[in-house]
Amino acid sequence: MLSVTDLGYVIDDKCLLEGVSFELEAGEFLAILGANGAGKTTLMNCLCGLITPSKGSVSLNQRPLSKMSRAEIAQQMALVPQQQETAFAFTALEMVVMGRTPFLSTFESPSEQDNADAKQVMQLLDIGGLAKRDYNHLSGGERQLILLARALFQSDRLLLLDEPTNHLDYRNRFQILSLVKRSCIESNTAVIAILHDPNLAQLYADKVLLLEHGKVLNYGERSTVMTSKNISRLYGLATASYRIAEQEFFMPQNVLGLSLSKVLIITGESGSGKTTALVDFIALCQQKHIPLKGMLCPGVMKDGQRYSSDIVDIATNERCLFGLRTGVLDKETGTRFSFTEEGMALGKQALDHNHFHQDEICIVDEIGPMELSGEGFGRHIAPLLTVANSRHIWVVRPSLVERVCRHWSLHNPEIIDIEDTALAEKLMQFVRVNAA
Amino acid sequence: MSVMVTRRLLPIQCIGVITATLFIGLCAGRFAVDPSDIFSAIQKLPSVLTSLILTGLVPDDLSQEDRVILLIRFPRLLTALIVGAGLTVSGAVYQGVFRNPLVSPDILGVASGCMFGAAMGLVLPGSSWLMVQILAFVCGLFAACAAMFMAKRFGSNSLLLMIMTGIIVGSIFGSGLTMLKALADPYGELPAIVFWLMGSLSVSSWSTVAQLAIPVVIGYGLIHALRYRLNVLCLGDQQSRSLGIEPTRLRLVLIVISSFIVASCVATVGQVAWIGLVVPHMVRTFTGADNMRLIPISTAVGALFLLLADSVARASFTMEIPIGVVTSLVGAPLFAFLLFRFRQGGTD
Structure with missing residues (x-):
């Protein structure tokens, strides 16, 4: 589905990414973890073709992104951006319908059918009732759901999520990722998500990529990458692991008052x-x-x-x-x-x-x-x-x-x-x- | 005003209201005209236009009423409609492109460039009226290009930077204008410049209508066709790109078209303040942000607004008030009211 080979990005003599490679198959959930400033967002921007990498290549279904038009990329790859207010008061439905844009020709606008389809996607996510509300007036969790609905309406083949749990409360955090995971399972959607909480990666990801200073520190199946040593190494914070219901979770040692050494x-x-x-x-x-x-x-x-x-x-x-x-x-x-x-x-x-x-x-x-x-x-x-x-x-x-x-x-x-x-x-x- | 009702406001209804207003506008004025004269005059309109286009001459068999209606009021009202529509649509586009509801069409210094160009035309000896307009148009476009070029050379596509280079260009042309005023002959050229700057539709003729209609209608057509993409552009560069639209190219196209429209309008009738800022802003409060509705409806409302403003300007007092004064006097309090309502009852 998506293959990334030896990706590098240099700007103003600063190397923000170096030698990043990974593969993603349909239906897989890849979590990208890294400390602040590790280059996660730069990597994301290279992936969706927002910036051109200085080295290496990204291919989508064996076709390099550099040879595809913006619309062709967008037809297969949808981004759930970090939420921000829009300058104008679009309604939630108008926001979701915009997911149709890459399929429209230059002078075309969405049809009634597109509106109906968009509403259906919203209903699947249980946000049908928000359709007429002003996007800027929605809560953070609702906005995130709207952006997710737009992305799923745009393409359910490959979703990119840029810190999707930011600004979300405890419940919404799990809700949004569960919906994404459901799409992985039901529609075979491939997902790449930048996450800040290793425990969420532990719960939802199939593969994990640890990024440090623009380089891959570790990448592979979740069970091999997600160890307390690797997490401690990534964030420079001694982290203990503990088990709840057969699942391993992570928490900083000092918070737990533990000292193992x-x-x-x-x-x-x-x-x-x-x-x-x-x-x-x-x-x-x-x-x-x-x-x-x-x-x-x-x-x-x-x-x-x-x-x-x-x-x-x-x-x-x-x-x-x-x-x-x-x-x-x-x-x-x-x-x-x-x-x-x-x-x-x-x-x-x-x-x-x-x-x-x-x-x-x-x-x-x-x-x-x-x-x-x-x-x-x-x-x-x-x-x-x-x-x-x-x-x-x-x-x-x-x-x-x-x-x-x-x-x-x-x-x-x-x-x-x-x-x-x-x-x-x-x-x-x-x-x-x-x-x- | 109920949101549900006004959201269904159709362009066709706007056209109806405009036609009615046009009719009243034809009646109103210092020279009293009976409504029945208007019908008889309008029946002669095709023959007059054909004769004007083919021979450039006015038919001899026109009565005084016909002449007032067909050769003075009608082209003037049409000019008002076109300029109102043009300034409003470009205001709406600029606001969308710059993602800021407080942007007006002269943000890139187009208006300052036009004013400088016109003043230059009026100061240069022997310039015809057409020359003045051409100079105004060229300088207006030059100002916008200079602002965009500068922003690009500074190495960033940032909208904020473009607004700042617009201010730089605007102030350079503004000081150029002051210089020209200082150099102008205080008994002939200076009053001409001052009156031109005030904005007036009084010199409108059928040739004015023709020269305005072409750029404004074509420009509007393109904007109308691209208006859905403008919605996406309003979300910012990252989201536009991820939705398959290259924002820099679309932005350039839209800015060029609207600058073209603004330059033609300002070059023809002088500066008409506020309308490009207030009308889209006002219309947005009841159509919502969707440019699919906003662009056509605000264009119609803008046309209507200037038509009314011009009727007030020429019919309310014994002397004609400059049109810019009327639009500012109406527009500024209206804007204040919108802000007030916005604070009071949320955004809708």
Whole structure:
């Protein structure tokens, strides 16, 4: 039905989409999830041909959109836009009838038959009574239903829904998506919906696509994509899963007052030997056969300040150059370092939540301002916290300790100063006691 | 006024009302005419028109009443109808295209351009009346094109930007007009410019009717045929595209047609304020936003409005009041009333 290959969109040297590919068959419901600014709406606009992608292609029934006229696309693909007031007071029926537009020639207008058909669609959605009402005077839920009716009247082959549950109350949220799902089942409609609530995706979607910074983080069948680790990773928020009536749902851990893992923070000024202490500790653990995961950033000091830094994957002992001091404050990273791609990749490998399991121990050296603003490894940390009985040792400079605790909603983490003479003992106790 | 009744108001009813008003308009005026004279005069209309078209001369056998009715009042009333219709339909289109019920036809600086052009024609030595009109028309269209071109060069299709470039162009032509007034001979040209700016139908003849009817009728025909698409355009670019309509092209076509109509109207009779803003706005309160009804009905109502305004302008006082004054004096309070009612009882 719809196939998207290697889609990319670049504007003003900013890459908003890169390498997005997926397939959709008739009757399937695809949910697109992503944090704000992840490129969901850009993707939607590329899909319905509102903007021309800079790379890749979108094909509808084996025909590329770029070779189809606007009306031809609209005859098969209907959009339910985010609702907004119209400048003029159209009636609800007039709004719904406009779904016929792509089938009309330039000088044609909808016939009586079209009006009757539109009314019938409205009746199917139980909104027949709204036909004569002024669209601008309807409630958010009613407007959304009108837009849905228009889209279904336009085409029941492929529906695009742009955040359909915005402004809707609890009941309407389920109602609108149930109607969409019904169309999937009864009319074999393919659906792509941008959703903000992972639980709604969990309830209605067949496939899920997770989008981050314009790239696909994960895509596939709902059951494989929708895990609490993936959700935590996507939003950078430690999320727990729970079951109601055989169905898995998601909720942020801190809201539930849950903490599945323990965190120990080592703090101390730059150059106070935090990394060195950890190197010694890791060696000690290796002697005692205590497995560790995570990353370490040993730095090279010059004139009393960090000059460059390597990155080490503790589990595999791989090592490469990570950061170099440039002396210029980079506005994007908020640091005076430039980072190598190789180093970033190694760090992401070391913190990969897919390889982090129950009872394991993860070291992160160190959590800085970049991570706090969701850049760097910021989003990789939350999914690690969802692992049951896992322990985490983080290196944080003193000025950031409080912000780090707030950002990851840590409940009473153990905080140890680097000057603490019993540091090594306390670390050993932390990894051992919990293991018991 | 009940919504259900007025929503069924048909263009045919409007035409009936217009014909009746036309009849009264032919009777009214400083030169008293008996209603029976009108019937006898109208019977002579075909022969007069044929003679005018073929030979350019008026038949000799016309009585004084016939001459007043057929050669003065009738073309003047028709001019009023056409200008009223033209300004209103373009107002309705501009409002739809800009998705703003408070837009008037001079939003892109068309009227300012026309006024500048006309003033230039009046100041330049030896320009004929036709030259003045041509200059007004060309400058009006140039102003609209300049505003649209500027908006496009600024790199965005945003409607707001187009309104702003319209203001820029309008104010440039406005200052040009002031400059021309300052340069004009204060005893001959300046009064001519001032009177032209006030707007008047007093110089209307059958040739005026012909020269107006062609662009306005053709323009209206196109708009009438495209009026359903205008509905979709009112929803904004994203929704238009997803409903299979390319908004930028349709918008351009509609703006060009309506600017053409406005330029022909303003170039012929001078500035007639308010009608293009108030009438579509007023009609919308009882037809609803659907352009399928709004376009034909507001066109008819606009024609009627200017016909009445002109009858008032020429028949109510011993001196003729400028038509722009009448439309503003009636239009502005009417607009205030609509706003008041809007606040009081919701939108319908």
